[in-house]
Every structure is written in structure tokens, then in C-alpha cells.
Amino acid sequence: MFPFIKPTFKEQKVCPEEPYEYKLRFDGGSRGNPGPSGCGAVIYHNNKEIWADYLYLGTKFTNNYAEYSGLILGLEQALKMDITNILVEGDSLLVINQLTNKYKCKSDNLIPLHANAIELAKQFERIEFQHILRHKNKRADELSNKAINNVDFTVL
Secondary structure (H helix, E strand, O other), rough: OOOEOOOOOOOOOOOOOOOEEEEEEEEEEEEEOEEEEEEEEEEOOOOEEEEEEEEEEEEEEEEHHHHHHHHHHHOOOOOOOOOOOEEEEHHHHHOOOHHHOOOOOOOOOOOOHHHHHHHHOOOOOEEEEEEOOOOHHHHHHHHHEEEEHOOOOOOO
């Protein structure tokens, strides 16, 4: 039972004893599910935050859509930063299990996001997806809430 992406992407280096210098944590949220949604992502280097961002997604997205969006936001940034080896952590068991092939992605609105995340993951030399508990994902959660809170809904 390895939480690593299987070598279906390309030859992945699986070295559980070798720690990752870079870590990506992501989160997404929706108020109403579907409802106003936002996502956030944080990249750490040796446990120090080096990048963080959030994105408001719109008024009619689900929590799972927002979770995937946070993951994609972070993966895209990691690639821009030329990070090649990364540990990805999120509190969405659905997203993590879909990316590690424990669950199939069957939802029509998530299939394109899942495919996008898989294509991004293929660009890393080494990538691992792990589920973490919500209390360990506070910074990414804070950012996803900030995305929603910073929108003036009276003008939408």
C-alpha cells in the first residue's frame, strides 16, 4: 500500500526513506456546496513557507471542485518554480484517493480537473500524494476561506 503515483505516468522514483525538500499543501471550500467557492495552496521548502496563493472560483462550484482547483493551483506554481520532487498533502480523501488510483473519478464536473492534475503530476520526476488531517492543513484552509471572504457578493 504505497501512497505514490504508480509508474503509469513515467518512471517515478519511489524512495520512501528519502525525505522531500518541497511540500505542497492544498485546500478548497464551498459555502453551500455548490455555492461560492475558493481554493488555496502553499509550497514549503524544508518546512518553511516559500509561496502561498488563493483563488476565488465563482458562485456555483462544489467543495470537491474547489479542492481540485487548489491542487492544480499549487502544482502549476511548483512547476513554474522548477520543483521536480514534491510531496503533495491535502485533507480531501476523495482527491487523494482518486490521484492514487484507489477511487475512480466518475463525476462529470471533476473529470477534466482530475485529468489536468494527472497531466501536471506527470511533469515531476518524483511526486507523492498523502492524505492529512484537517488540523494539519490550516494554512491552505485559511487561504481558501480568504478567497471566498474577499469577494463582494453584492456586485456579483
